[in-house]
Amino acid sequence: MTPQLAVETEHLGRVYRTREKKNGPKTLLALDDVNLEVARGELFGLLGPNGAGKTTLIKILTTLLSPTSGTARVAGFDVSREAQKVRPLINMVSGGESSGYGMLTVRENLWMFAQFYGISSREANHRIGELLDELHMADRIQTKSYQLSTGLRQKMNIIRGFLTDPDVLFLDEPTLGLDVGASRDVRAFIRRWMKSDERRSLLLTTHYMMEADELCDRVAIINDGRVLACDTPANLKQQFRGEVIYRLETTPVDGVGAGAIRSVPGVRRVTHQEADGRSTLELALMEEPVIARVIAAMEASGIGLLSLKKQELTLEDVFVRLVGKSMEEMELVHDPANP
Amino acid sequence: MIPRIHKDTGWRLFVRTVMGRAYSRAVGYQRQLSRLAIEVGLPLVALMAYIFVYRAIGGSQDLIGYVILGGAMSWFWVNVIWSMASQFFWERQIGNLALYIIAPGSMMAILLGMALGGMVLAAVRAGLIIVLGSLLFHISYAVSSVPLLILVFFLTMAALYAMGMMSASLFLLFGREARYFIDVAQEPVYLISGTYFPLRSLNAWIAGVASLIPLTLGLDALRQIVFARSAALGFLSPKIESAILLGLALIFLAAARRSLGYMERLAVAEGKLTEHRA
Amino acid sequence: MLRTYWSSLRTATWLGWQVEANWTKPILFALYTVARPLALTGILVMLYATVTRGDFSSPMFAYMYVGNAFYTYVGAIMTGMSFAVIDDRERYHTLRSVYVAPVDIRWYMAGRGTARFLTDSAAVVIMLLIGIAFLHLPVHFTTIHWPLLLATFAIGLAALAMLGLMVSSLALLLPDSAWSFGEGVAAALYLFSGAIFPIQVLPRVLRPVGFAIPLTYWLELLRRSLLVSAPGSPTLTTLGNLKLLGIFVVLTAVLSAAALGTFRWCDRAARERGMIDRITNH
Numbered sequence A: 001m002t003p004q005l006a007v008e009t010e011h012l013g014r015v016y017r018t019r020e021k022k023n024g025p026k027t028l029l030a031l032d033d034v035n036l037e038v039a040r041g042e043l044f045g046l047l048g049p050n051g052a053g054k055t056t057l058i059k060i061l062t063t064l065l066s067p068t069s070g071t072a073r074v075a076g077f078d079v080s081r082e083a084q085k086v087r088p089l090i091n092m093v094s095g096g097e098s099s100g101y102g103m104l105t106v107r108e109n110l111w112m113f114a115q116f117y118g119i120s121s122r123e124a125n126h127r128i129g130e131l132l133d134e135l136h137m138a139d140r141i142q143t144k145s146y147q148l149s150t151g152l153r154q155k156m157n158i159i160r161g162f163l164t165d166p167d168v169l170f171l172d173e174p175t176l177g178l179d180v181g182a183s184r185d186v187r188a189f190i191r192r193w194m195k196s197d198e199r200r201s202l203l204l205t206t207h208y209m210m211e212a213d214e215l216c217d218r219v220a221i222i223n224d225g226r227v228l229a230c231d232t233p234a235n236l237k238q239q240f241r242g243e244v245i246y247r248l249e250t251t252p253v254d255g256v257g258a259g260a261i262r263s264v265p266g267v268r269r270v271t272h273q274e275a276d277g278r279s280t281l282e283l284a285l286m287e288e289p290v291i292a293r294v295i296a297a298m299e300a301s302g303i304g305l306l307s308l309k310k311q312e313l314t315l316e317d318v319f320v321r322l323v324g325k326s327m328e329e330m331e332l333v334h335d336p337a338n339p
Numbered sequence B: 001m002i003p004r005i006h007k008d009t010g011w012r013l014f015v016r017t018v019m020g021r022a023y024s025r026a027v028g029y030q031r032q033l034s035r036l037a038i039e040v041g042l043p044l045v046a047l048m049a050y051i052f053v054y055r056a057i058g059g060s061q062d063l064i065g066y067v068i069l070g071g072a073m074s075w076f077w078v079n080v081i082w083s084m085a086s087q088f089f090w091e092r093q094i095g096n097l098a099l100y101i102i103a104p105g106s107m108m109a110i111l112l113g114m115a116l117g118g119m120v121l122a123a124v125r126a127g128l129i130i131v132l133g134s135l136l137f138h139i140s141y142a143v144s145s146v147p148l149l150i151l152v153f154f155l156t157m158a159a160l161y162a163m164g165m166m167s168a169s170l171f172l173l174f175g176r177e178a179r180y181f182i183d184v185a186q187e188p189v190y191l192i193s194g195t196y197f198p199l200r201s202l203n204a205w206i207a208g209v210a211s212l213i214p215l216t217l218g219l220d221a222l223r224q225i226v227f228a229r230s231a232a233l234g235f236l237s238p239k240i241e242s243a244i245l246l247g248l249a250l251i252f253l254a255a256a257r258r259s260l261g262y263m264e265r266l267a268v269a270e271g272k273l274t275e276h277r278a
Numbered sequence C: 001m002l003r004t005y006w007s008s009l010r011t012a013t014w015l016g017w018q019v020e021a022n023w024t025k026p027i028l029f030a031l032y033t034v035a036r037p038l039a040l041t042g043i044l045v046m047l048y049a050t051v052t053r054g055d056f057s058s059p060m061f062a063y064m065y066v067g068n069a070f071y072t073y074v075g076a077i078m079t080g081m082s083f084a085v086i087d088d089r090e091r092y093h094t095l096r097s098v099y100v101a102p103v104d105i106r107w108y109m110a111g112r113g114t115a116r117f118l119t120d121s122a123a124v125v126i127m128l129l130i131g132i133a134f135l136h137l138p139v140h141f142t143t144i145h146w147p148l149l150l151a152t153f154a155i156g157l158a159a160l161a162m163l164g165l166m167v168s169s170l171a172l173l174l175p176d177s178a179w180s181f182g183e184g185v186a187a188a189l190y191l192f193s194g195a196i197f198p199i200q201v202l203p204r205v206l207r208p209v210g211f212a213i214p215l216t217y218w219l220e221l222l223r224r225s226l227l228v229s230a231p232g233s234p235t236l237t238t239l240g241n242l243k244l245l246g247i248f249v250v251l252t253a254v255l256s257a258a259a260l261g262t263f264r265w266c267d268r269a270a271r272e273r274g275m276i277d278r279i280t281n282h
Helices: A054-061 A083-089 A107-116 A122-136 A151-164 A180-196 A207-215 A234-238 A257-264 A290-300 A313-324 A327-334 B011-027 B033-056 B061-085 B087-094 B096-102 B107-137 B147-173 B177-184 B187-192 B206-210 B212-227 B239-268 C002-021 C026-052 C059-091 C097-098 C106-136 C144-174 C178-193 C204-211 C214-226 C241-273
Strands: A006-016 A028-041 A044-048 A069-074 A090-094 A166-174 A201-205 A218-223 A226-231 A244-250 A267-275 A278-285 A307-311
Touching: A006 A054, A006 A201, A028 A054, A028 A201, A028 A226, A044 A054, A044 A207, A054 A069, A054 A090, A054 A166, A054 A201, A083 A090, A090 A151, A090 A234, A090 B096, A107 A122, A107 A151, A107 B011, A122 A151, A151 A166, A151 A180, A180 A207, A201 A207, A207 A244, A207 A313, A218 A234, A218 A313, A226 A234, A226 A313, A234 A313, A234 C059, A244 A290, A244 B239, A257 A267, A257 A290, A267 B107, A278 A290, A290 A307, A327 B011, B011 B107, B033 B061, B033 B107, B033 C026, B061 B087, B061 B107, B061 B147, B061 B177, B061 B187, B061 B212, B087 B096, B087 B147, B096 B107, B107 B147, B107 B239, B147 B212, B147 B239, B177 C026, B187 B206, B187 C026, B212 B239, C002 C059, C002 C106, C026 C059, C026 C106, C059 C106, C059 C144, C059 C178, C059 C214, C097 C106, C144 C178, C144 C214, C144 C241, C178 C204, C214 C241
Parallel strands: A044 A201, A044 A218, A090 A166, A166 A201
Antiparallel strands: A006 A028, A006 A069, A218 A226, A244 A278, A244 A307, A267 A278
16 A cells, blocks of 8 residues: 655654763753654655754654654654665755765765665666766766765765655755755756656755745744644745735834834834934734835824835745744854854 | 666665675775785784794794784784774764665675675785785795685684674764774784784683684684694694684674664664764 | 964864873773783783793893883874874864964874873883883882983984874875874884894894884883893994984984975875865775
8 A cells, every 4th residue: 555645743752861971961852742744746845943853853754763752654654663664765865974985986886875775786877877967977977986076975965865766755954065056956856856756755854945945845844843834835924924024214213203103003013223324124014005004104203215125925034933033043042152 | 657666675685785885895995006005014014023023032933924824814803893893883973874774775784795895805915914924934834624724714704704793783882982992902802812922822711711702713723724833832623613613603693683683773762873973 | 483383282282182081981091091002012921921931031021021111102102193184184074174273283293192192101101010010020210220211211202203293294195094004104113123122133134224213222222221231232232322322313303304304295295185184984
């Protein structure tokens, strides 16, 4: 029976226990009550800052780590109890990988990994040639892998993931370390790969919002081990489009003027910044016609309007709405070098 | 519908995995002749120091032969501890271990591939040390039985590499300390296994305990077979030592299978398969 | 400039200590530090006992034992300094960061060697004490020639540091073979320096190599300063202590010039070939 779901998690949790000499054992809640479903044929994105739990989730789904609570199934098989049945159906690529052996050529490294999946040498070499062509690396087939740049090495790793024709492919920050052109090649390739066979499913983690927006059928936003939202990018943006956001540049606004704007019915939120003798206002309005009343209130308060722009919502905005901070601000908080 | 790739399963997958993993050692590693020169030349120079000590104190020519054979066989021990026992530690460092685990090919096959590839690699080096050392120091051999010699050699390899496979799973749980444990497993083992002197020179109890390391009895048996006057310096007869080596090979192989499964489960539970602890 | 040297040396010594020592409990670390040198000594003792049936009172045994004990420093400093390059490049990927920083890379390497020197000193002392207590080593504290011992030791450290610099410079250019290079060079010097047998035992054609190495004179002087009756090498016994010391100083100076030149050349070549951050994944 072919499973309808590529990935399914129920109340999935993972706690790490660390031993510290000074302060005794510590626990780290990496995943907390994660419930996800990825349908067959779906390209699913997992979006979140560093330390959110994305990689922990990938490790559990790829049978590298066992959950401490809940269950996870991949292609219909339990990752803890039926790991041997999961493995022939999956593959994984991580960003910044340095796998393989430096003294082997690109072809040899890829051939070796193909052997671990039971692929004949003839088939493996044929597919290696095809994939290297698709990712514009055909001229590097005989290059020893220690001679590759970081970007080319990552491309080789990506090819390794696709080479074994998995039912479910896990890509953990796959474009990390790639330049703009290479990233574009990889994203285009991912799209073609998904389109060419509807049985294929792909779970992609990234903290590049644009990448998730462009590629994914659905996206889950994860932070501090919890899934905060899960839907198509369009629906996620639509949810928060309950507000209409305008960005205004005006002459300097004092407290009275700001108060006048805030008191306009239909204005939900006003953020105000001063710089270079101008004010920048970001307004969240209940509905579009409110902007006319805001402009009238500004005129009445003697505030001059210099420019007006309506903000289209991005996934970043969705993230900020959910978490209260931007991705960059989150990573600064998690950064041990930045107390 | 696009046809899916055919993927072997069962014993065919096992064999492919073994061959795939053996390839990088047997072929890739050998690519640099400079590396071969250093890995043969420098150990040979180290052996010469012991040979000249024997000469300085009036040691016999057979004892010099012991040093050369011991030095050659020690290459297999080095290969077992660095490239077998601790290999998963290095593989984890570079990120390959996770990829091996998630692949359908079994870890036993990966280990066996490592063993075969490592054996080829070590055999080339050991062979060159024996040839060059024997030529330089005019060592003559008097092989009493070629079939016994081949049997002892292969039993020693089987037992040594089975020990390496068993130890490999233990290293899944180690961090940085792995490298230091391996360091300590060289010279102390050479001492208790009589790598450069007759095993009989050691106290019988020490020799007995050291016999758990396949290098000990393997080397002692090989010496008795290839050197004319060595029977008197042997610890046990080559036939008894062969039987013990066979027993060790079977025990280590069985232990490797069990410990690998157990350690993998433990490593998955504790998340140690992908840690990069420097 | 002196401040840079000192800062490089001090930081690298601290780092070397952290890398070498903070992986386990102190007692295990202590055992680890002495295990290898003691095993090497044990091998030599067994070699000797096999032929002479345990006649440890012979001058030849004292010659071999003292030479081997102090030779521990050679391996320690060779590998300590060369591993500063190998480990930092291959395993920790930090060599490029060290190169880019305003440190003197030579003093950085020396600092890493210093850490190994300090940790292995315990092994040397223990070996000597075991020799004195159990193996009839003729060392009496009242007969030690302290000025000669201290002078020899100090100059010897400089010679070892220069040798280590040469080895670690070459390691910059040998990423694939570098792991065994330091130990291999130490093994080669073990053969030629008369550490465990008189140079006369070597074939005639190889003896000049031994006489050209500063370590030969270092070990000879250490034996003379420590042992009640130093057996010595037949050739070197014709030279008095001062003459021997003079030859040692001159050879150390020549070695230093060669080492500094080797470093300069290897450093430039490594930068030209992009070897500073070459990772092989072997």
